Amino acid sequence: MKKRKVVSLLLAAVMLMTLFVGCGSGDSSDTGKGDDGALKIAFSQTGNQNNWKVTQTNDMKEKIEASGAKYLYTDAQDDTAKQISDIEDLISQKPDYLVISPREYEGLTPALDAAREAEIPVILVDRAAAGEPGVDYLTLTCGDFVWEGQQIANLVIEKFGDKPVNVVELTGTPGGSVTIDRAKGFADGIAGHDNIKVVASQVGNFSRAESQKAMENIIQAQGDNVDVVYCHNDDNAIGAIQALKAAGKKVGEDVFVYGIDGQKDALQAIIDGELEATVLCSARFGDIVLDIIKRHQAGEEIPGYIKNPGKVYTIENAEASLAEAF
Secondary structure, eight states, rough: HHHHHHHHHHHHHHHHHHHTTOOOOOOHHHOOOOOOOOOOOEEEEEOEEEHHHHHHHHHHHHHHHTTTTTEEEEEEEOOOHHHHHHHHHHHHHSSSSSEESOOSTTTHHHHHHHHHTTOOOEEEEESSSSSSTTTTSEEEHHHOOOHHHHHHHHHHHHTTTTTTTTEEEEEESOOOHHHHHHHHHHHHHHTTTTTEEEEEEEETTHHHHHHHHHHHHHHHTTTTSSSSSEEHHHOOOOOHHHHHHTOOOTTTTTTTOOOOOOOHHHHHHHTTOOOOOOOOOOOOOOHHHHHHHHHTTTTOOOOOOEEEHHHHHHOTTTGGGGGOOO
């Protein structure tokens, strides 16, 4: 019985690997596969301008290469025109799957059209792009950005009640779905609470340096007229905290800062009393992408949206959650 069980497990492992390694026959120039028949998976990254994106890039590379697939990669350096050019270059290399982290929601239509014409399945990760799932792309997997913004709104309402609250907002990439949705989630969350007003909004571009500069500008314009800083990610939040402290503001007493991502630096800032809260938006997509590909190779129907779950971090759970942060 024990020998039969071992044989069964080995057979199951072999069947799983064949999803990523083909039979080895056929012309590799036509199929997109290498001489050994391994799947070729391409990843078009928006850029590596912050820790979240670096974590995403490293996780994708590590997980795809560990699966035995061939890995192609481009970095658009936070430039939509370059990302379109990158994707066209990747398509010319005939990958079996194309994974894209879109810089803008509207900007990538030509690239998606090219992938569809080349009959290459596209998996969108962490941000949406204009198009129809099942037609223009296979699926989108990301966090629920509207929900994330709503969680911050709920925390602000819970903390301040009916007291007057002046909020400044540091946004993410202009035109990105994550920026649009996080702004909408917060706005929807505070709707009906007339005591909470957004008095200023500037682009932080998910960058600590840009957010620090933007916050410096807001401080000059608003003075002491700021109670809350709602940041579209943790890099925005940490940049804002640096600017506030440099201006002599008591962070966590005079001004309360909120972020989104769940980065290790942010959780430590919560423990240190400098960040009020953050919401997890996981940067790790390698395993999710590989699971989507396995299911697609097996002929399963893939839903148009696959949620990457989130959670809220506050002083209640930040220290216990440090080990899981990135």
